[in-house]
Amino acid sequence: MTDTLGRFGEAWAVGLLHRLGYEVIDRNVRFRSGELDIVAHEGDDLVFVEVKCRRSSAYGTPEESISPRRYERLAIAASEYMTRHDLHGCNMRLDLMALEVGADGRVTRHNLIRGIESPRRG
Secondary structure, rough: OOHHHHHHHHEEEEEEHHHHEEEEEEEEEOOOOOOEEEEEEEOOOEEEEEEEEEEEOOOOOOHHHHHHHHHHHHHHHHHHHHHHHOOOOOOOEEEEEEEEEEEOOOEEEEEEEEOOOOOOOO
């Protein structure tokens, strides 16, 4: 994914999340373990939203890009965020915003998956 496509996807996702009632509190938080695209509150939940944006499905769908290793890095980064901000008493979850973008630069499909889990290995 290009940086431009990634920035577009994250900005588009933030707009949709706002309309769905999420309160975005942080973006593009980097740790040694990985990066958190969007950190938000949805009700009482602290939500870490991974944004995956693709122009084609030649290498699989955006949903398929969450490997066990990628999930583990996200979970570690989320835990580090919670530790640094002293948030270990709150509910948290990992969400995935999967976007497909057409040749005209418009989002042709989006899928918000709340509460993703680690995919099975093998």
